[in-house]
Amino acid sequence: MSQKCCLKVLSEGLKRLGQPEATRSRRVQYKEPIVEMILQEMLPGFVCGKADLTLYQFNAVLVQDYYWLYWNFSSSTELISFAVKVQTTGWIGFGLSPNGQMPGSDVVIGWVDQYSGPVFHDRYAYGRYAPPIDPIQNWFLTNAEVEDGYTVLEFYRNFITCDDLDNEILLETARIVYSWNDNFYRASFPISISLSKHTTAGSTSINLRGGLPNAPPIPEDSxxxxxxxxxxxxxxxxxxxxxxxxxxxxxxxxxxxxxxxxxxxxxxxxxxxxxxxxxxxxxxxxxxxxxxxxxxxxxxxxxxxxxxxxxxxxxxxxxxxxxxxxxxxxxxxxxxxxxxxxxxxxxxxxxxxxxxxxxxxxxxxxxxxxxxxxxAGILFLGHAVAPVMIIPPNTNNFKTIGLCSGPCTKTYFPSSGMHIFASMLHTHLAGSGIKLAHLSTAECTSEGKTAYQELQPIENNPHYDFNFQQATHLPQEITVLPGDTLLLECKYNTTGRTGVTLGGESTLQEMCLSFPVYYPRMTELPKCVSLPLFDNMDQFIDNYVPDEHKLSFYSLTPGSSAETLESTMNLLKWTQDQINGYQQYIYQEGLQWSSCGENMGYSSTVPSVSCCSYEAPDVCTGTEPAPCCQRCCHAKCGTDTTRVSALMLILISAVMTLLIL
Known part of the structure; x- marks a missing residue:
């Protein structure tokens, strides 16, 4: 692609960026003489002309020897640039899917026509057929070239375009879809073309924004x-x-x-x-x-x-x-x-x-x-790896939690707080979503009660993929102060399983863990984990367990063996009401033993943020969420922060044994 042609592509793209009514988002109008300088500033690694793929900081092989993906991103400008290199002279497809399937995907398709030049369009896949062109173009081509049987396309877009037919690029696992056709294609009227079927197509998982942009160079004397x-x-x-x-x-x-x-x-x-x-x-x-x-x-x-x-x-x-x-x-x-x-x-x-x-x-x-x-330090945080974590079968939305309670953070965190700059989330095969939430006490409190508010999550991955797990660098450091609560929420999909899934080390068992990377290092706090104390188990039994099984269930404790827990729990057929009831009594309203430091722990309720859950600002409208105290009555939303039960005293030795696992 010639320098003149490249600048023309850029100019047209930047003119579109300056039209809010066309993209339904706030944009800045750029003048054509400085377009290349602007793009180089916004998109590290941008090249106008022949592609230099070494300038891209991140890369992945989507199909060995055939399809390569490169990208850079900037959190300050909220722009991400891509390059795809594919062994083909036909068309190339790339996009973002909600679930790895074609329907609902936000894609681009492009190629280089040897007579008329590059063809490139933002498209939306309504079904399993050639996706039509999106009326609003929010992906912009910067370079296209063919050499020695390989086609390279370079393009960019905003993280969030405010277009209903575009998928957002967030700090989470993205489902990437890709495709290509091996046959050279020429179209005189590209707006109305009907694409030939792909030769190869597939999907994979990548966290496009999880890396560290402009990572410091490794010193030569390292x-x-x-x-x-x-x-x-x-x-x-x-x-x-x-x-x-x-x-x-x-x-x-x-x-x-x-x-x-x-x-x-x-x-x-x-x-x-x-x-x-x-x-x-x-x-x-x-x-x-x-x-x-x-x-x-x-x-x-x-x-x-x-x-x-x-x-x-x-x-x-x-x-x-x-x-x-x-x-x-x-x-x-x-x-x-x-x-x-x-x-x-x-x-x-x-x-x-x-x-x-x-x-x-x-x-x-x-x-x-x-x-x-x-x-730096790395904190081992979440649900204790123990069989007392019980996930019912045949459900797609069961949640467990791991609690690093306010009393734990108040005891061990420095007065300036724990500054988290990266995190890694971890479950096994049934894990489908995981969030590390950050809770603090709201100022609207009443005597004997504390209202909790959820701050911006430290990491939230609703599309967790067991086969793609990496440490994620946060766009900005997050400070967790003494007295704040860290709450890890793990969602599981056990559809098709006929028996309960227990916590444990096997891939077919489950975990709910996070590894925040932070500073300053806290040498006395290597772990902060929790498990349920079954203090509400009697209520679950009374309401949801058939009479013929009640006696077996009454004998369960957090210290029961894995075999006993599994065989007893599998006595139930696990209706949706039983699944909801177990989650409510054990993980939403039940006591959790939060263990931190050496032989230190607290019996705590799970803080309720039903009134003050986190609401992100709407970047498309500029609307800010109402403050927590204006969204709920603190007397209504208040929750006791810590309470100790007689049951906890009886079970403490069993609990501490489990926490060692």
Whole structure:
């Protein structure tokens, strides 16, 4: 594409940006002589003319050897630029889907006609047929070229266009749809063309805004070390948690270092089996623990097992990539007064029970010698990994919670607060949505009552994908003050399952976890987890359990074995009323034991924000939500923050045993 043609495309696109009535959003009118300078400022990596794909910070291979996606984005301008490179001289499709399917997708289709030049349109897919052109064009082409059988299209759009036929690009997992046709296509009248069917099409999950734009460069004098398992023959079981103890190198233990990047290292051929990796550092191991590995449940020492509740320094899951710390933060490790050992835990997922796979996967840590302004920490937060988390079968909207209560944050958080700049969310196969909510007390309080308000969520992913899990950098740091509450809400879809799903380590069991990355580091708070105390179980039994099963249910406690919990819960047929009742009595109104620090915990109710849930400003109309105290009567919305029950005192020993898991 010539420079003149490129500038013409840009000029037309920017003229459209200056027409609010055409795009139904607030835009700025740009003058043609400075269009390229403006685009370069708004879209890092923008090129007018021949594409330079190395200028894009983020990339993904959608189809190996055939389809590549590149992108940059700017939170300040709320613009995102894309490039697609496809091995074809025909048309190329790319877009955003609500669920990975074609209907409801916001797509672009373009190609380069060797006679008339580039053809490119914003379209909307109403069904499983060629999507018609959107009357309002909000995707704008900046470059198009064909060379050696490959077509490259470069284009951009706003995160939010305020067009009903466009899907928003938010800080969450996006369902990307892609397609292409291999045949050269020429159309004299592109507005009325009927496209030939795609040769190849598919979908994948990507968090387009989850990376760190303009990440600080890695210094030339940085160094690295690797913590990995050593030639493990992956067991031919569906689920294995493998732990290996490692003595940190003397170069680390003699002088403190500062981690600035975490990179997964997955052995070639092990990719289908390595589901997630956690790395902890600790003291207390001895030489007999290092260099060895085994099943985390049955084959490691108590010293290694204790390390799994100490300082978490890395968390990676399938779909994740490198994690780079911002320039003012690094994670300290080692030194004469620091931890001297590490334990790496790998979750192997082997549903086909394949044998003969040898694995040496792990994490590569890039570090520098100089301390940055702040020391980082990673908090293990959510629902305790225990069978007391019970998810009924055949439901698509059951929610559990993990609570880091106000008393916990008041006890351990510094007065300046916990500053969160990144987060990773984690469930297993049934997980379909997950949100880390931030609650604070509203100023409209009455005596003995506290009104809670939900602030902007730290991370919200309503389209969670088990096969795509990565740490997400937040657009702005979020400060959580002492006394605030962190509430992790996990939604599950167990449609098709005939029995209850318990919390646990197996992929077919469930988790509800988050790993906020923050500063300043809180060495006394590695974990903040919770579980239900079953204080309202009697009410659930009285209202929803048939008489012939009541006695079995009355005997349940949070400390009951997984086998007992599963067999008893499976006595129910689990109607929708029973599912709703269980969620209400156990997770919405029931007591939760919030554990934080060493042997410290609080029995707390779940704060209600039904009156003061978070409402985002409407970017299309500029409307701001009403303040919390104007939206509800605090006397009506008030909730006791903490209460202790006799049942909790009876069950405390069982609860603490479960929290160790």
């Amino acid at each position: 160094q690295s070390f690797t913590i990995a398992v050593n030639e493990v023959e992956i067991p031919n079981y569906e689920t294995t948690y493998w732990c290996t103890g490692v003595a940190l190198d003397s170069s680390i233990t003699e002088e403190e270092k500062y981690i600035i990047r975490i990179s997964p290292y997955i052995t070639s051929g092990s990719e289908p089996y390595v589901h997630h990796i956690l790395v902890y550092v600790c003291d207390g191991l001895d030489n007999s623990d290092t260099g060895k590995g085994g099943n985390c449940d049955t084959e490691i020492s108590d010293n290694m097992r204790n390390c799994l509740s100490q300082t978490l320094i890395a968390a990676w899951a399938v779909g994740g990539s490198d994690f780079v710390y911002p320039e003012h933060v690094a994670f300290p490790i080692g030194g004469p007064n620091g931890e001297q050992f590490a334990v790496i835990q790998l979750h192997y997922n082997n549903p086909e029970q394949v044998s003969g796979i040898t694995d040496s996967s792990g994490i590569v840590f890039t570090y520098i010698d100089t301390r940055r302004q702040y020391d």
